[in-house]
Structure formats: C-alpha cells, structure tokens
Amino acid sequence: MTSSTHWTTVCKQTDLVLDSGICALVNEIQVALFCLPSQDAVFAIANTDPFSQANVLSRGLVGSLGEDLVVASPVYKQHFCLRSGRCFEDESQSISSWPARIENGNVEILI
Amino acid sequence: MSKTKLVVAGNGMVGHQFLQSIADSGQLEQFEITVFCEETRLAYDRVHLSAYFSGSSAEDLAMGDAEMYRNWGLNVLTGEKVSAIDRDNKSVTTDKGTELAYDKLVLATGSFPFVPPVPGHDRQQCLVYRTIDDLDAIAAVAEKSKVGVVVGGGLLGLEAAKALTDLGLETHVVEFAPRLMAVQLDDGGGAMLRHKIEELGVKVHTEKNTQLIDDGENHFHKMNFADGEVLETDLILFSAGIRPRDELARQCDLETGERGGIVINNQCQTSDPDIYAIGECALWNKQIFGLVAPGNQMAKVAVTHLIEGSGSFTGADMSTKLKLMGVDVASIGDAHGRTPGSRNYTFIDEQTEVYKKLVVSEDNKLLLGAILVGDAEEYGTLLQYMLNGIHLPEFPDSLILPNRGDDQQTGLGVAALPETAQVCSCHDVTKGDVRAAIDGGCCTIGDVKGATKAATGCGGCAALVTDLVNHELEELGIEVNRDICEHFPHTRQDLYNLIRVEGIRSFSELLAKHGQGHGCEICRPAVGNILASCWNDYILTESNVSLQDTNDTFMANMQKDGTYSIVPRVPGGEITPDKLIALGQVAKKYNLYTKITGGQRVDLFGARLEQLPPIWQELIDSGFETGHAYGKSLRTVKSCVGSTWCRFGVDDSAGLAIELEDRYKGLRAPHKIKFAVSGCTRECAEAQSKDIGVIATENGWNLYVCGNGGMKPRHGDLFATDLDKDTLIRYIDCILMFYIKTADRLQRTSVWMDNLEGGLDYLQQVIINDSLSLNDELAEQMKQVIESYQCEWKTTLQSPEALKRFRHFVNSETSDDNIVFVEERQQIRPARLDEKAELIAQPIKMVS
Ligand code: SRM
Ligand SMILES: Cc1cc2nc3c(=O)[nH]c(=O)nc-3n(C[C@H](O)[C@H](O)[C@H](O)COP(=O)(O)OP(=O)(O)OC[C@H]3O[C@@H](n4cnc5c(N)ncnc54)[C@H](O)[C@@H]3O)c2cc1C
Ligand code: SF4
Ligand code: FES
Numbered sequence: 001m002t003s004s005t006h007w008t009t010v011c012k013q014t015d016l017v018l019d020s021g022i023c024a025l026v027n028e029i030q031v032a033l034f035c036l037p038s039q040d041a042v043f044a045i046a047n048t049d050p051f052s053q054a055n056v057l058s059r060g061l062v063g064s065l066g067e068d069l070v071v072a073s074p075v076y077k078q079h080f081c082l083r084s085g086r087c088f089e090d091e092s093q094s095i096s097s098w099p100a101r102i103e104n105g106n107v108e109i110l111i
Numbered sequence: 112m113s114k115t116k117l118v119v120a121g122n123g124m125v126g127h128q129f130l131q132s133i134a135d136s137g138q139l140e141q142f143e144i145t146v147f148c149e150e151t152r153l154a155y156d157r158v159h160l161s162a163y164f165s166g167s168s169a170e171d172l173a174m175g176d177a178e179m180y181r182n183w184g185l186n187v188l189t190g191e192k193v194s195a196i197d198r199d200n201k202s203v204t205t206d207k208g209t210e211l212a213y214d215k216l217v218l219a220t221g222s223f224p225f226v227p228p229v230p231g232h233d234r235q236q237c238l239v240y241r242t243i244d245d246l247d248a249i250a251a252v253a254e255k256s257k258v259g260v261v262v263g264g265g266l267l268g269l270e271a272a273k274a275l276t277d278l279g280l281e282t283h284v285v286e287f288a289p290r291l292m293a294v295q296l297d298d299g300g301g302a303m304l305r306h307k308i309e310e311l312g313v314k315v316h317t318e319k320n321t322q323l324i325d326d327g328e329n330h331f332h333k334m335n336f337a338d339g340e341v342l343e344t345d346l347i348l349f350s351a352g353i354r355p356r357d358e359l360a361r362q363c364d365l366e367t368g369e370r371g372g373i374v375i376n377n378q379c380q381t382s383d384p385d386i387y388a389i390g391e392c393a394l395w396n397k398q399i400f401g402l403v404a405p406g407n408q409m410a411k412v413a414v415t416h417l418i419e420g421s422g423s424f425t426g427a428d429m430s431t432k433l434k435l436m437g438v439d440v441a442s443i444g445d446a447h448g449r450t451p452g453s454r455n456y457t458f459i460d461e462q463t464e465v466y467k468k469l470v471v472s473e474d475n476k477l478l479l480g481a482i483l484v485g486d487a488e489e490y491g492t493l494l495q496y497m498l499n500g501i502h503l504p505e506f507p508d509s510l511i512l513p514n515r516g517d518d519q520q521t522g523l524g525v526a527a528l529p530e531t532a533q534v535c536s537c538h539d540v541t542k543g544d545v546r547a548a549i550d551g552g553c554c555t556i557g558d559v560k561g562a563t564k565a566a567t568g569c570g571g572c573a574a575l576v577t578d579l580v581n582h583e584l585e586e587l588g589i590e591v592n593r594d595i596c597e598h599f600p601h602t603r604q605d606l607y608n609l610i611r612v613e614g615i616r617s618f619s620e621l622l623a624k625h626g627q628g629h630g631c632e633i634c635r636p637a638v639g640n641i642l643a644s645c646w647n648d649y650i651l652t653e654s655n656v657s658l659q660d661t662n663d664t665f666m667a668n669m670q671k672d673g674t675y676s677i678v679p680r681v682p683g684g685e686i687t688p689d690k691l692i693a694l695g696q697v698a699k700k701y702n703l704y705t706k707i708t709g710g711q712r713v714d715l716f717g718a719r720l721e722q723l724p725p726i727w728q729e730l731i732d733s734g735f736e737t738g739h740a741y742g743k744s745l746r747t748v749k750s751c752v753g754s755t756w757c758r759f760g761v762d763d764s765a766g767l768a769i770e771l772e773d774r775y776k777g778l779r780a781p782h783k784i785k786f787a788v789s790g791c792t793r794e795c796a797e798a799q800s801k802d803i804g805v806i807a808t809e810n811g812w813n814l815y816v817c818g819n820g821g822m823k824p825r826h827g828d829l830f831a832t833d834l835d836k837d838t839l840i841r842y843i844d845c846i847l848m849f850y851i852k853t854a855d856r857l858q859r860t861s862v863w864m865d866n867l868e869g870g871l872d873y874l875q876q877v878i879i880n881d882s883l884s885l886n887d888e889l890a891e892q893m894k895q896v897i898e899s900y901q902c903e904w905k906t907t908l909q910s911p912e913a914l915k916r917f918r919h920f921v922n923s924e925t926s927d928d929n930i931v932f933v934e935e936r937q938q939i940r941p942a943r944l945d946e947k948a949e950l951i952a953q954p955i956k957m958v959s
Contacts, residue, residue: 011921019657020664022916025923033921038629048929053944054673055919055927059661063631066597072632074661074669090166 007101007108016042016107021058021071023047026111032058033100033107034071034082043082044100044109049073050093057095114143117417118203118213120193120359122146125390125406126219127154127174132414134183141418144185145211147203149192150242153177158403158569163246164274172243196363198383215385215417218360218373219410222353222391222401227262231324236331237347240271249348253278256345258330260284262321264291268350269435272313275348276436283314283342285334287351290317295431295442299457300482303466307438307485316342355392355399368394377423379413387413400427403568404537411539428498428536432483432490432569439487444497445470445480453479456508460485467511469493476502483511491575499532525579534575537568542579549583556580595856596633599626603781603856607641616646617654636660637856640743643779644851645892647899649906651913662741665917666903667723672941674930675723676716677703678740679730680776683750683768683788684711693733701726704938710747710785712738717939719926721918727904736776736902743857744779745786748772749797753790753807762807764790767836771805774840777900778893780847781854781863799827802860803843808832812839816846816874819861828864828871831879841890845878848889 010024016035024031030047047055052075060071062082069082079088085097099110119126130146133139148154153175163172180187188209195204202212224239226232236252239245253259259275261268264286275282284291290301291308305315320337327333327343334342355372366374366382372394379387379395390406391399400406405427415422432441448455452473459466465485471478478496483489489510496503496510504510528534530543540563548562559580560567566576593602599622601609606621615621618638622630630638639658643650650663662668667675679694694713698705703726704716718726727737739745750768754760768788778784787798788805797820798804804815810833818827831842854863867873876882907913919927931947932939942950 015915015921017656017916018653022921023919025920025925030920030927036629052671052673053929054671055929056661056669056673059664059669061632061635061660062629062657063635064598064629065631069629070631075671075673077632 006110007103008111009106009108010044011107013102013105013107019062021060021062023055023058024107026109029111030055031098031109031111032071033109034058034062036062036069036082039069042100042102042107043069044098044111045071045080045082045085046095046097048095049075049078050087050095051076051078115141115417116212116214117142117144117217118193118211118215119144119146119217119219120203121219121221121390121392122148122150122154122175122187122189123219123221123390124154124157124174124403125221125410126217128407129217129219129389129410129414130175130180130183130185132411133418136414136418138418139183144183146180146185146187147191147193147205148187148189150244151190152243153180153187153189155243157241160240160243160246161270161274163243164250164277169243193359196359196386198363198386201385213385215387217413218381218386218388218392219390220356220359220392222355222399224349225352225354226349227321227351229321229324231332232349234324234332234347236345237324237349239349240267240274246274249274249346250278252346253280256280256331258283258344259346259348260332260334260342260344261348261350263350263352264288264315264317265294265350265352266292266431266433266435267353269308271348271350272308273436275346276311276313280346281314282312283316283344284308285319285321285336285342286315286317287320288317291315292440292442295446296440296482296484297447297468299459300440300442300466300468300484303459303464303484304435304438304440307464308436311436313436353391353399353401355394357392360388360392368397372399375409375424377412377425378416379409379424380416387417389413395424396426398426400429402427402429402431404539405429407537408539428533430494430497430536432487439483439485441481441483441487441490443481443490443494444478446482448480450479456511458508458511460513469507469511471503471507475507478503478507481511491572494536495528495532495534495575499529501527525575525582528579534579535563535565535568535572537572538564540565540576545576545579546583549580549587549589553580554584554589593855595637596631598622598628598630598634601625603637603641604853606638607644607852610638610641611645616642616648618642618658619654632660633856636663636743639663640779640781643744644896647777647779647896649901650903651907651910660741665720665723666737666741666907667718668741670716670941672930673927674716674941675718675720676714676740677718677723677726677730678708678712678714678738679735680738680772681712681747682772682776683748683765685750685765685769690734693730693735697726697729697733700729702932702939704940711749712747714740717932717941719919719930721926724908724914724917728908731902731905731908737904739777742779743782744777745772745775745784747785748775749785749787749801751789751795753788757790759793760790760807761809762790762812764788764796764805764807767805767812768796771803771840771843774897775843775847777903778847778896780851782857782859784847784860800824801827803846805839811835814839814842816871817860817864819859821859823861825861825865830871830875841886842878844893845886845889846874848893849874849877849885852889 018037021032021034031044032047034043047057049057060074062071070079072079085095087093155172192206193203194206204210224241238249259280260283261272262285264284272282272284291304321334322337323335324332330343331345357367357373360367360373373388375388375393375395381388389409409424412422412424430443448470453470456469468482470480481493528542532542544563548559553559553562566573594600595603635658698715706714708714748768748771750765753764754762784802786803787796787801789796789798790807798806799815800818800820804827806813812834813832814830815827816830819825931942931950933942
C-alpha cells in the first residue's frame with residue numbers, strides 16, 4: 001500500500017454502487033473505488049489495468065478468491081486484490097492501493 | 112549399521128529425479144548424501160527454459176528446493192564442482208579443494224552445447240542456450256542488438272530462434288543440413304516447417320557451412336560461409352547439438368564412447384560398479400538420450416539398483432511433440448521409415464499447411480512411425496498405436512486424413528488401451544498407474560497429476576490423461592466434479608433448478624441459501640444470466656447490478672482501449688433507408704467507426720462511457736432497440752431475401768426471420784444464440800451453421816438445430832422437416848427452454864448436443880413426442896419471457912439512478928485522457944501505445 005497521512009475526500013457515500021465499482025479522479029490519478037456492504041468497507045485501487053493499459057478496473061466484477069477480496073479486469077480477466085492491489089496471475093503487474101474509509105457520509109482515501 | 116556414503120555430481124533435472132526417487136522409496140535413512148552442483152542454482156526445469164523469456168522467473172522453473180533437500184537430510188553444495196575422482200581411494204576432490212570419500216558415486220553431469228570450432232567462435236556476443244545464466248547473458252546482448260543468428264536448425268535451435276524473435280531481434284537460422292530438424296523430420300515435413308517459420312518472419316538458411324566469423328561492417332559480426340555468401344549479425348547463438356560431459360570419467364579412466372559419453376550397463380553402472388552415470392552424460396547401448404524422460408528412467412533404475420540390487424534400463428522411446436514458434440510438430444518412432452519393407456502414407460494440405468506421414472509395417476498392420484507438422488492432434492492416438500502394437504484400422508490413412516464428418520470415428524478411445532499402455536512418457540506413467548491412483552483415492556485430474564506426475568512434464572499428454580481420468584472416474588460411477596466454482600457446490604443446471612423451484616430472485620438470496628464466500632466473475636454473471644432466463648427482470652435492477660459483466664452493465668461491448676461498441680438491433684438484417692441514414696448521422700455526429708458485422712447489422716465503435724446514453728437516446732428516437740450484442744442471449748436472425756424477390760425462393764424467409772428475431776429478442780441463455788432462415792436449399796443465410804436454422808421447402812420449413820460457426824464449426828442436425836409455422840415455433844420454444852434448463856455455463860448448443868446423452872434422437876423424443884411431459888411447462892416459461900420483454904436501453908434512459916453510472920469519473924466532468932484515436936481509411940481507430948505517447952499532448956477533438 002502506498003499512503004500519505006492526509007485523508008482526501010473523494011465523493012459521497014451515496015455515489016458508491018454496492019458490490020461494484022466506480023472511478024474517481026484524485027490529484028490527476030484515476031482511482032477505482034469498490035464498496036462491499038458485507039465487509040462494511042470501501043476499497044481504493046488504481047483504475048488502470050496494467051495488461052490492456054485501459055482505465056477500466058472500476059468496471060470489473062468483484063468477488064472473492066479463497067480468502068481474498070478481488071476484482072477481475074473486464075478486459076482480460078486477471079484478478080487484483082482489493083486490499084493490496086496484488087495481481088494474482090502475475091505479481092509483477094501488481095497495482096497501487098490506498099486506505100479508504102467513510103466519514104460523515106463522505107468517502108475518503110489516504111493518497 | 113553404518114550409512115552408505117553417497118556422493119552425487121550434478122544437480123540438473125536428472126540429478127534431482129535421482130534424489131526424488133530415493134526420497135520416494137523411503138530409504139533416505141540408509142544414506143549419507145552429498146550433492147555437488149556446479150551451477151549456483153539448484154535443479155530447475157530446463158525443458159521449459161524458454162518460458163524464462165516469456166514471463167516465468169527462475170523461481171517458477173525451480174525443481175530443487177533448499178528447504179526440502181534439508182528436510183531430506185542432504186548436504187547440497189551449490190557453485191561447487193567435482194574436479195577429480197580418485198577411484199583407488201574412493202574419494203572426490205572439488206574445485207574449491209573439498210575432498211570427500213564415497214562408497215557410491217553418481218555422475219549426473221548432463222551435457223554442454225557443442226560449439227563448432229570455427230575461427231571466431233569465441234568472439235564476444237557469441238553465446239549458447241543451456242542455463243539460466245546463458246539466458247541472462249543473451250538478454251543483455253539482445254538489448255543492444257538488432258539482428259540475431261542461431262547456428263543450428265534442430266529442436267533446440269528453433270526454440271532459441273523463438274526466444275530471439277521474442278526479444279525483438281531480426282532472427283536468422285543457419286543450418287548445415289538441407290532441412291530443419293533433420294533428426295526428427297523428413298524432407299516434406301522439414302519443408303513445411305520451414306515455410307511456416309519463414310511466414311513468422313524468421314529467415315532460414317540451409318546447407319550453410321560457416322567458415323569464419325569476423326568483424327562486420329554494419330553489425331558486430333560477419334559470418335562467412337563456404338559458398339562465399341556472408342551474413343552480418345550482432346549476436347550469434349550456437350545450438351549445434353550437445354556433447355555429454357564425460358570429462359570426470361576420462362580423467363579417472365572409466366570407459367567412454369568413441370564420440371563421448373560415459374558407458375553404462377542396464378543397471379546404469381559405469382565400468383566401475385561403484386560409480387553410476389545417469390542422464391545426458393550416460394551412453395547406453397551406444398546411444399545418448401537428449402531428452403529428460405529417458406534420463407528420469409535411468410535415475411529410477413539407479414535408485415532401485417542401489418537399494419534393492421534389481422531394476423534395469425531397457426532403452427526409451429524418443430517420440431516428441433512440441434510447439435515450435437506456435438507450429439505443432441511431432442515425430443514418432445521410425446519416422447524415416449528405416450525398417451525394411453516399411454511403407455508410407457503421406458498427406459499434404461498446402462491450403463492449411465499441414466504435413467502428415469505414417470510409416471507402417473509391410474503387412475499394413477502395425478504403425479512404426481509418424482511425422483506431423485502443422486497439426487499434431489493425432490499424436491496421442493498414433494503414439495499409443497506404435498507403443499502398444501495395436502492393430503491398425505483397415506485403412507490406416509484414415510488416421511491422418513481430415514475428418515469430414517461423414518466417416519466413422521477413427522480416434523482410439525481410452526477404453527481400448529491396454530493396462531500397460533504408457534500415457535505419459537515424460538514421467539513413465541501407464542494407464543495402470545492412473546487407475547491405481549484413482550483406486551487410491553484420487554478424484555480429480557489435479558489429484559492424479561499430483562500422485563503420478565502424469566502431464567506435468569512437456570504437457571503433450573494432457574488431453575489423453577484428462578480423457579483417461581474422466582473415463583475411469585465415470586466407469587467407477589464417481590461423479591466428476593462439475594461445480595460451477597468455489598462459491599457454490601452445484602452445477603449450473605442445479606442452480607437453474609434451485610432458482611426456478613424455490614423462486615429465488617436475487618444473487619444474495621441464492622448465496623445465503625446455497626453458497627459461500629463472495630461470489631466471483633464466474634458465478635455472478637452465470638447466476639445473473641439464470642435469473643434473467645427465469646424471471647426476465649430488468650438487468651440493472653439494484654440487486655442484479657453487481658452480477659453483470661461490464662458489457663451487460665453498460666449494455667455495450669468493451670473494446671481494447673476501454674471504449675465501447677454499439678450494435679442496435681436490425682431484425683433479419685432488413686433496414687429502411689431512413690434508419691440507415693439515422694445510423695449514419697449518429698455515427699458521424701459522435702465520430703464513431705462504423706462496420707457491417709458478420710451478423711447482418713451495423714456496429715458503431717469508439718464510444719466513451721459517458722457518450723452511451725446520449726447516443727442511445729438518438730437511436731431510440733429513430734426507432735432502434737438494443738441489439739444485445741453484449742449479452743449471452745439471442746444475437747441475430749440472419750436471413751436471405753427469400754421468395755419476395757429471389758427467383759428461386761420458395762417462402763418468405765426474411766419475413767420469418769424478422770418474426771423470429773422479434774419473438775426471441777432479449778432471451779438470456781447459457782451462451783449466445785444465433786438463428787438464420789434461408790428461402791430455399793441454396794441456403795444463402797447459412798442456416799445450417801446456426802444454433803437454430805430454418806430452410807424453406809415446397810411443403811413448409813425444415814428445422815436444423817445446434818449448428819455452430821466460430822472456433823469449432825458444427826453442422827446443424829436436421830431436427831424435423833416440412834413443418835408449418837406454428838409447429839416450427841412451438842418446437843423452437845421448447846428446444847431453447849430445454850437448452851436453458853440443461854446446458855452447462857457458457858456451453859453453446861453445439862457442445863450441449865455433443866454431450867447430450869442420447870443425442871439428437873433423445874432431443875426429438877423430448878420435444879416431438881414429449882417423452883418427459885415437459886413441453887407445456889417449457890412453452891409456458893418461454894411465453895413469460897416473451898411477454899416480459901423490454902428494451903433495456905429504453906428502460907435505462909428513463910432511470911436517473913441507472914444513468915449515474917455512465918460517466919467516467921464520479922467526481923469530475925472530464926473524460927478519460929487515455930482514450931486517443933488516430934485516423935485510418937477515413938475513420939477513427941484506437942491509437943497504439945507508441946502513437947499515444949506522441950499524441951497525448953494534442954488529442955484530436957472529440958464531440959461529446
Ligand atoms: C462485431 C462482430 C465481428 C464483425 O465485425 O463482424 C463480432 C465481434 C465479436 N465477437 Fe463474434 N462477432 C461477430 C459475428 C460473429 C459470427 C458470425 C455470425 O454471427 O454469423 C461468429 C460465428 C458464428 C457463431 O457464433 O457460431 C462469431 C463467433 C464468435 C465467437 C466464437 C463462438 C463459438 O462458439 O466458437 C466468439 C467468442 C465467444 O463468444 O466466446 C465471439 C466473440 C466476439 C466478441 C464479443 C469478442 C470480445 O469479447 O470482444 C466481439 C465483440 C464485438 C463487439 O465489441 O461488438 N464471436 N462472431 C460480429 C457481430 C455480429 C453481430 O451483429 O452481432
Ligand atoms: C532449451 C532446452 C529445451 C529443452 N527441451 C526439452 C524438451 O522439450 N523435452 C525433453 O525431453 N528435453 C528437453 N531438453 C533437454 C533436457 O533439458 C535434458 O535432457 C535434461 O536437462 C538432462 O538432465 P541432466 O540432469 O542429465 O542434465 P542437466 O540438466 O544439464 O544437469 C547437469 C548439471 O550438472 C552440473 N554439472 C556438470 N558437471 C558437474 C560437476 N563436475 N560437478 C558438479 N556439477 C556438475 C551442470 O552444471 C548441470 O547443472 C531441453 C534442453 C534445453 C537446453
Ligand atoms: S473474429 Fe476475433 S477479432 Fe474478429 S471480431 Fe470476432 S472475436 Fe473479434
Ligand atoms: S508426456 Fe510429457 S508430460 Fe506427459
């Protein structure tokens with residue numbers, strides 16, 4: 001995880017789509033945000049799919065692989081860990097991830 | 112009892128197998144083992160060495176593992192090489208000065224690449240291809256090179272050539288012999304292989320004898336050939352054969368072969384009974400085996416002999432199947448027809464570039480050898496014929512002639528193999544071994560691979576092993592695990608029935624009742640699809656949103672750059688001029704690439720996510736509906752113009768096609784469904800290649816089912832003839848619903864039919880004779896789907912909530928700056944990465 005010490009407000013909690021993703025622009029960086037009600041949590045990872053170079057990970061399907069929560073790239077279906085950004089098929093293609101939380105109805109991330 | 116001091120020189124693939132076999136025998140206790148390993152790495156998979164260039168790391172290739180060796184109680188010294196053997200005192204010395212006594216010594220020193228002693232062969236940037244270190248050196252030189260030459264057009268040489276092309280070099284192969292892979296192939300096979308490889312951009316030079324390598328003018332080296340020609344290159348890779356590493360044997364006067372190799376007997380002992388030699392350094396019956404399978408057999412024999420005093424090596428089959436630069440090549444047994452009296456069958460197809468040859472015995476009964484280039488699908492079957500002496504069919508050529516669908520099955524079913532048949536040669540696994548593993552509790556392919564190692568070597572036997580395992584499991588009445596994924600212990604068919612019977616309407620309800628975990632990209636869309644087949648709710652209702660693949664979520668097809676394509680429905684391919692104009696206007700306004708599809712409609716490419724709703728608003732205003740190009744659902748009903756215009760047409764095929772498309776549009780199924788209707792037997796709509804095909808006759812309509820184009824084409828089966836329209840439609844209703852009920856996930860009707868027990872007959876019984884008394888129910892279910900149809904785009908445009916998702920950023924109105932187009936043939940196309948780098952500074956203007 002990459003992190004700073006400053007929580008940035010990104011969008012409203014109501015902008016999130018349950019069990020699915022949306023994309024936000026934060027300091028010129030495209031961030032994919034996923035909301036998993038069963039975990040009572042929000043996750044933030046990079047939106048760029050390293051395999052296709054397309055900015056689309058927020059449009060992937062979320063799910064679990066064993067114990068890990070993942071999103072599958074909508075282009076070629078590789079899995080990325082929602083917590084760490086690790087790519088399960090090829091570690092060298094792992095992506096950034098940031099801590100995320102909901103405060104007073106806002107989604108915030110440490111970026 | 113004191114332990115036997117065992118010293119092993121070499122920790123390559125065979126040296127590792129030797130240690131593994133001792134561990135497998137449970138006799139590690141008997142020995143005090145020291146292993147010397149010249150390379151700095153423990154044993155790794157040399158067979159898959161080239162994978163190092165396509166993404167595998169040294170760790171992925173590793174076979175030996177320091178911790179595992181430690182647990183086995185071995186003392187392993189890497190980066191240390193045995194430099195001398197003192198047979199009188201029974202001790203070895205190493206290059207680091209270690210001296211160690213042995214009771215038994217094993218030489219597993221492998222071989223080295225032969226470099227012809229051409230003047231200049233030792234220049235810089237002249238390399239070989241054997242170890243991971245070699246590969247690192249190649250990559251380093253390749254980085255600053257443009258041209259690479261491989262000397263040697265054998266199996267390894269071609270693999271090396273592949274590596275050079277992957278590294279981006281202009282690649283040449285220089286071969287002394289008149290053809291490629293001279294050992295395994297004949298002239299015809301070699302020529303076909305050459306042709307295919309040249310098509311891939313590799314330049315092949317045969318009958319070239321290199322005489323001198325010196326400085327080039329434009330490149331680092333200049334190679335001078337005996338015929339006076341020259342070739343300039345930056346990198347030279349020698350792959351001109353291997354030579355056994357027998358230097359230790361020579362130093363201590365063990366018997367060696369005239370052309371190298373440590374002579375061994377059937378027990379793998381050298382001329383000194385306390386010293387064994389195994390793998391590529393060993394010479395058995397005047398033969399060196401340059402493959403890993405025979406080496407592994409030697410390792411096993413040496414271990415049994417050490418422990419039990421028995422076991423013998425009796426030679427090995429050298430048949431091989433490989434993929435060289437994507438070209439399938441296989442050579443079996445006596446490929447050159449050297450057996451007296453043998454005869455050949457040859458099949459050459461210059462169209463698809465396939466070469467196949469069979470060598471059979473004089474009496475036409477036994478297969479002696481074979482060569483396959485371009486298509487090696489029959490390798491497994493042919494190898495079994497050869498190895499097991501199975502009698503050939505009456506016309507042996509049927510084994511290599513293309514199956515045109517009308518002749519009987521010629522493949523050899525796994526049931527026909529004898530118990531002793533070797534199914535995996537890399538690990539010497541027989542059919543009997545696989546059965547024993549299953550008797551011992553293995554229930555999946557994975558288990559059997561783990562227990563027997565079958566199919567874990569070159570992988571050439573994987574299809575055969577899978578067939579065999581499934582066959583054996585089924586024989587035992589064991590159900591083969593067909594669970595959809597780790598989240599549901601059910602097949603797709605089970606899930607369908609559960610959803611229907613229990614009236615389940617959402618994924619979360621199904622997961623709570625019958626599953627576990629969070630779901631995944633396999634079960635979520637599959638369940639979303641079943642829910643739609645059953646209840647046909649709007650696919651973007653809140654509880655369904657997270658089930659849809661991106662294509663279904665945004666009701667468009669994602670392209671490689673993250674933009675989408677749009678395909679409005681054009682029922683039967685019939686379109687008015689006004690609608691054509693409307694399509695053109697929308698495409699022009701939004702600067703979309705337009706193309707006529709293979710399904711008789713128009714596809715508009717290059718729309719950004721946020722452009723989809725306004726584009727669809729305009730399309731709907733012009734009278735279009737969604738075409739479901741994104742869904743596992745009805746795609747198109749192709750038509751021909753039919754009796755209305757065509758002088759041969761016997762019925763109104765276009766009219767029927769439109770009616771059928773309107774009836775079934777929006778129907779979700781396990782996979783996409785395509786129809787076509789032709790107006791006469793000339794079949795211009797290609798109905799026999801569709802899931803549902805209809806052809807007009809003088810007396811009604813003929814119905815064909817379960818045809819397929821695509822990856823594995825299948826002709827449709829004639830289901831019923833001369834039907835009136837009502838019966839035709841009722842049959843189609845019931846067939847489709849029966850398919851939806853019983854097919855596997857992502858199974859087209861063609862594969863469904865091939866797997867349907869009882870096949871076409873059974874399906875006719877169920878539908879025409881209603882043998883399961885199911886038809887009323889199926890027809891009713893179809894009626895519900897048809898009545899609940901809605902254009903998903905129309906519904907979406909009326910829902911502000913759903914539209915919220917159609918923007919790239921939730922917190923910004925800007926669009927994705929990574930989407931860049933360039934112009935080609937007067938239309939846009941996505942920019943390539945290199946073009947993007949230049950263009951991103953000045954993107955072309957977009958309409959939004
Ligand atoms: C656009 C089109 C090619 C074209 O430019 O003509 C096309 C494009 C795609 N086809 Fe196709 N197929 C198109 C006609 C066909 C046809 C011809 C036909 O329908 O008559 C076939 C062979 C007939 C058949 O299906 O039996 C065809 C056989 C396939 C297959 C192989 C299916 C199989 O059973 O083997 C796939 C892969 C799959 O579905 O898993 C595929 C998949 C695809 C995908 C979805 C690949 C992908 O995931 O991106 C492409 C998406 C297109 C898009 O973004 O719009 N496409 N595809 C055609 C759209 C027709 C339409 O109007 O809807
Ligand atoms: C690129 C490539 C592709 C191949 N593809 C295939 C294939 O598809 N199918 C197939 O069957 N075979 C293939 N082979 C051949 C296969 O890799 C060899 O048959 C196999 O590795 C032989 O095993 P080995 O243990 O005898 O020799 P090696 O694996 O070469 O191991 C010998 C080891 O001993 C070490 N050594 C040598 N002398 C000493 C000493 N004095 N003291 C200590 N250590 C020493 C060496 O450094 C080496 O590490 C391929 C080989 C290459 C290079
Ligand atoms: S044939 Fe392949 S490349 Fe062409 S449209 Fe179909 S899927 Fe795409
Ligand atoms: S034959 Fe090579 S893995 Fe089985």
